[in-house]
Amino acid sequence: MPKILLIEDDVPFCKLLEKFLSRKSYEVVTAYSAEEAKVKIKTQDFDLIITDLRLPNYDGIDLMKEFKKTYPLIPVLLMTGYSDVSTAVKALKNGASDYISKPFNPEEVLLVIFNALQTPVISSLVKEKVNLPKAAKSNSDTEFIAGISKASKKLAEYIKLVSPTDMSVLIIGDSGTGKENIAKSIHEQSARKSNRFVAVDCGAIPKELAASEFFGHLKGSFTGAINDKIGYFEAANGGTLFLDEIGNLSYENQIQLLRALQERKIKPVGSNKEIDVDIRIITATNEDLREAVKNGDFREDLYHRINEFSIQSPSLIERDEDLMVFADFFLEKANQQLNKNILGFSTEVSTIFENYKWPGNLRELQNIIKRATLLSGGDFIEKTALPLEIFEIHEANEGSDFSLSENEKEAILSALSQAKNNKSEAAKLLKINRKTLYNKLKLYDIN
Numbered sequence: 001m002p003k004i005l006l007i008e009d010d011v012p013f014c015k016l017l018e019k020f021l022s023r024k025s026y027e028v029v030t031a032y033s034a035e036e037a038k039v040k041i042k043t044q045d046f047d048l049i050i051t052d053l054r055l056p057n058y059d060g061i062d063l064m065k066e067f068k069k070t071y072p073l074i075p076v077l078l079m080t081g082y083s084d085v086s087t088a089v090k091a092l093k094n095g096a097s098d099y100i101s102k103p104f105n106p107e108e109v110l111l112v113i114f115n116a117l118q119t120p121v122i123s124s125l126v127k128e129k130v131n132l133p134k135a136a137k138s139n140s141d142t143e144f145i146a147g148i149s150k151a152s153k154k155l156a157e158y159i160k161l162v163s164p165t166d167m168s169v170l171i172i173g174d175s176g177t178g179k180e181n182i183a184k185s186i187h188e189q190s191a192r193k194s195n196r197f198v199a200v201d202c203g204a205i206p207k208e209l210a211a212s213e214f215f216g217h218l219k220g221s222f223t224g225a226i227n228d229k230i231g232y233f234e235a236a237n238g239g240t241l242f243l244d245e246i247g248n249l250s251y252e253n254q255i256q257l258l259r260a261l262q263e264r265k266i267k268p269v270g271s272n273k274e275i276d277v278d279i280r281i282i283t284a285t286n287e288d289l290r291e292a293v294k295n296g297d298f299r300e301d302l303y304h305r306i307n308e309f310s311i312q313s314p315s316l317i318e319r320d321e322d323l324m325v326f327a328d329f330f331l332e333k334a335n336q337q338l339n340k341n342i343l344g345f346s347t348e349v350s351t352i353f354e355n356y357k358w359p360g361n362l363r364e365l366q367n368i369i370k371r372a373t374l375l376s377g378g379d380f381i382e383k384t385a386l387p388l389e390i391f392e393i394h395e396a397n398e399g400s401d402f403s404l405s406e407n408e409k410e411a412i413l414s415a416l417s418q419a420k421n422n423k424s425e426a427a428k429l430l431k432i433n434r435k436t437l438y439n440k441l442k443l444y445d446i447n
Contacts, residue, residue, distance in 0.1 A: 002117055003027040003044070007037045007051040007063070008079070017104075024110060034058035041067070043226070046074055048116055050100075053080040061094055068095040072204065075116040098337065108339075115337060145329050147322030150424065151314035155182070162309050163189035168261075170306050171284040173313025176363030179284035180244060182313055187240040192280055195239030200232050203248040210253040212269050214260065221270025233266045233277045240280045246306065247287040247298060258302045281306060284313075316358040316365065318428065323353060323365075330366045331381070334373035343379045349386065356390055409444045412437070416446075 004021060008014035009032050018028045029044060031037035034055050041049075049067055053060040064076045075097035097116040100109055146156050162169055163186045171179045180199055187197040205213050212222075216231035232241055249257065260266050261281060265274045283306045292298035316323065327345065335342055345353070349372075358364055372385035411430065419425035427437040440446075 001025060001027045002047040003029065004048045004050060004113075005029050005031065005037060005041060005044075005046045007031045007034070007049070007055065007060075009033060009052065009054075009056050020106065020109075021113075026113070034063045037063070038066075041071065048113065049074055049076045050113075051076065051078060053078055061096075064096060065094055069204070072201070077112060077116055111339065145322075145326060147319050147325055149319045149321040151318045152322050155311065155314060158311050159185050159189065162186060162311070164191065165309075166280055167308040168281045168283070168306050169308070170289075170310045171282065171313055172310060173284070173286060174315050174361060175286050176361035177313040177315055178362045179313045180242060182311060183240070183242040183282040183284065186282060187242075187280075190240070190280070192239050196236055197240045197242065198232055198236040199242040199244065201244050203245045205249075205253075207250045207253060210249070211256055214253075214256065215266040215268050217269035218271050221268075231266065231268065233260060233279060234268075234275060236279045237277050238279070240282060243281065243283045245285060245287075246283040247285045247289055247292055251297070251299070254299045254302050258299060258305060261302075261305050316361045320354070320424070320427070324350065326362060326365055327353060327369060330369040331373060333366075334370040337370070338374055340373050340376070342373050342376050342381055344381070346380045346382050348383050349381050352383065352386065352390065408440070409446070412440060412444065412446060 004026050006014060006018060006021070006028050008017065008030070011032060014030050014032065018030055021028050029040060029046070031040055034057075037049075037051070049064075051060050051063055055063065060078055060080075064078060067074065067076055076095065078096045078099045080099060080101060098112050100112055146152060159182065169183070169186060171182050173179050183199070184197055187193060200213075211217075212229065212231065214231045214233055216229050216234055219226065219228050243257075260277075264277055264279075266277055267274050289298050289303055289307075293300045293303050316326075319326075324345075331342060331344070334340065353365075360367075368387060368390065369381070371387065372381045375385040376382065412426070415426040415429040416423070419429060423437055423441075430437065432440075
């Protein structure tokens with residue numbers, strides 16, 4: 001039975017909603033203030049949090065952000081009597097799984113809750129009642145989409161090549177390029193696919209708690225250890241452990257991790273018993289770990305241990321042919337999450353997308369499309385549903401691209417020569433997308 005923490009200061013309404021959800025086979029624990037909720041979440045395990053937007057002396061979005069930072073596994077739904085779109089968008093941008101408008105439609109409430117609990121990690125917790133570490137990340141966005149660009153085909157080839165092995169893989173790429181998706185795809189194509197994939201954000205682990213998070217602890221082993229807890233290594237036993245942003249680990253934590261990887265044994269904090277673990281390690285970083293090794297910030301022996309095979313996660317600008325493939329996928333996903341039925345993108349929006357630089361890569365594309373889907377009332381996403389920043393940068397790019405002059409033509413010819421007439425490579429050298437390059441080739445009558 002999924003367990004829900006319901007935070008609502010309107011006591012009669014709270015009790016009414018509690019009774020309704022209880023009849024629908026949910027276990028509900030209520031809190032009438034943010035302070036009460038913070039106490040209860042420390043002493044109990046929850047599968048879902050539902051919080052009101054306006055609480056006594058507290059903002060619901062701020063409370064949600066605190067919960068998502070400490071308990072990123074638990075999805076959060078926001079309730080609001082202020083059904084304006086800006087509030088909903090703000091909630092989604094800050095980590096809410098969805099929002100519910102008052103007055104409630106009972107069937108809509110049940111659908112939103114059902115969808116929030118369908119996150120793969122959450123659903124497995126509900127079914128198996130496994131107390132995984134609370135800093136482990138949700139796998140709600142781990143779908144891997146094979147693109148048609150040269151970079152995507154090379155990526156898919158590497159994944160197919162390394163997946164059947166047990167080699168440690170280091171995924172290198174900018175933020176938002178889908179490194180966790182790549183790791184999950186490797187796991188799902190491996191012999192370990194029937195076992196767990198546990199994803200961990202190393203940047204979210206406090207240095208002092210790293211041993212407990214990685215290896216678990218026994219009740220009473222330190223202040224705050226109120227229950228036995230399994231760590232990431234034991235949770236992933238038989239499966240795959242994905243360590244995202246591994247460069248954020250402290251030097252001391254690197255030593256602990258290296259020892260566990262070498263010996264394939266762990267010892268929970270407060271225990272004298274060693275536990276054998278059989279896991280595959282996949283790591284990811286947006287840093288240059290070789291430079292970190294040179295600077296003494298990252299252990300060289302650990303670097304070689306995790307880097308038996310490396311994969312570059314390409315940026316979205318390197319996968320320009322895939323842009324609308326990803327856009328259509330994220331639109332379909334947003335339609336399902338928001339109970340909408342948007343058919344596609346207007347020609348104007350497609351053009352804006354193709355000329356935008358996408359500094360936030362796939363994550364930015366997904367967020368913009370989800371927001372636009374929420375704002376759209378027609379069959380297609382129109383320009384008016386896009387955020388202001390995409391126009392500011394788009395317009396800045398238009399002004400900062402080469403001026404229509406002979407210098408521009410010479411720059412294009414030079415780039416084509418350097419790229420041996422490979423137009424995709426030439427576009428990268430010119431820092432424009434391929435469609436813009438084709439337009440300029442036509443403009444200057446360059447064959």
